[in-house]
Amino acid sequence: MIVRDIVEKLGLKVCSGENGLNREIEGGYTSDLLSDVMGNADENHVWVTLQTHKNIMAIASLKELAAIVLVKGYEPEADAAEQSNEEGIPILSSEEEAFELTGKLYEIINQAK
């Protein structure tokens, strides 16, 4: 399962980092505390959050995450989008809330395993 698959299946908007759409996804993590994500998300996870600050990209890069999905139609701050393009880690956006989106992601990632 790659990032492009979840974009297509869940109708996500690609805000930035389009060159990373072929990154492999192996699981996911949902949290809005970046300190928590730093401690608990794993490599190749897709991360669901409402935080749009540029620090989300530093965490994603450090933890080698597959992609970030912003909920409720949020868009990344300009400097976050810029770093996402540079690093090739996509920032996606969904109109849904974290609860619904996480449920759907959980289902399609597990089905693909």
Add this chain to the structure above:
Amino acid sequence: MRKYRADLHTHTVLSPCGDLEMSPVNIVQKARERGIDILGITDHNSTLHAPLIKELAVKEGMMVLMGAEVTTKEEVHCLCFFEDEEKLSEFQKYLDQHLPKMPNDENKFGYQVVVNEKEEIIDEVECLLISGLSQSIEEIERKVHDLEGLFIPAHINKMMNSIISQLGFLPPDLNVDALELSHHITKEEFLKKNKYLSKYNFIKSSDAHYIENIGNTWTNFFMEDLSFEEVRKALRAEEGRKIELEE
């Protein structure tokens, strides 16, 4: 240089979590008892009690830093201070503009009242003051510095509402005048785990919500006299001014 004792983080009865005893008169009296020279008034997302406390404190020879503890969009708490009432009221307009219009339920969160020096209630704030503003930490920092204020991320070691809990680490390009640690940790313990913050200056404050806590934690300021500019220089360790923690 003279040594001054500063407690820059206190809440009044205006903060929903501030005890009802936290009236301007009581706060000034307690701060005086505790030997505080510089008192910061930092209610959650509101500056409305600061001018009266300043007026009362000046009579006691104390300096008041008027400001607020602002909650950013990322839910990071930051202390913001302004030199005079004009800049403070400009900042209050900004807070009013960006605070979500969610009503306070006083049974759940507590009262949000403004009182006068006779402790009569003269106003009640309707919007819940502990919500996050719709502005990012960078936007708020820029607004504060545009108004020539001071910007200090609060209790950054805490695992709730601190820049480190919310954003993982301090963005290196964020323009801060100092950083605040809570009384739960020494600077040395904190820096062991956060070496990248060694170049910053740190304050500690009471974060008092109850009258007995006013002034029980403080920072020593070494500077020429009690003025806003001297405080700024001390926080930034400029021209021989400096701050030191009492640990």
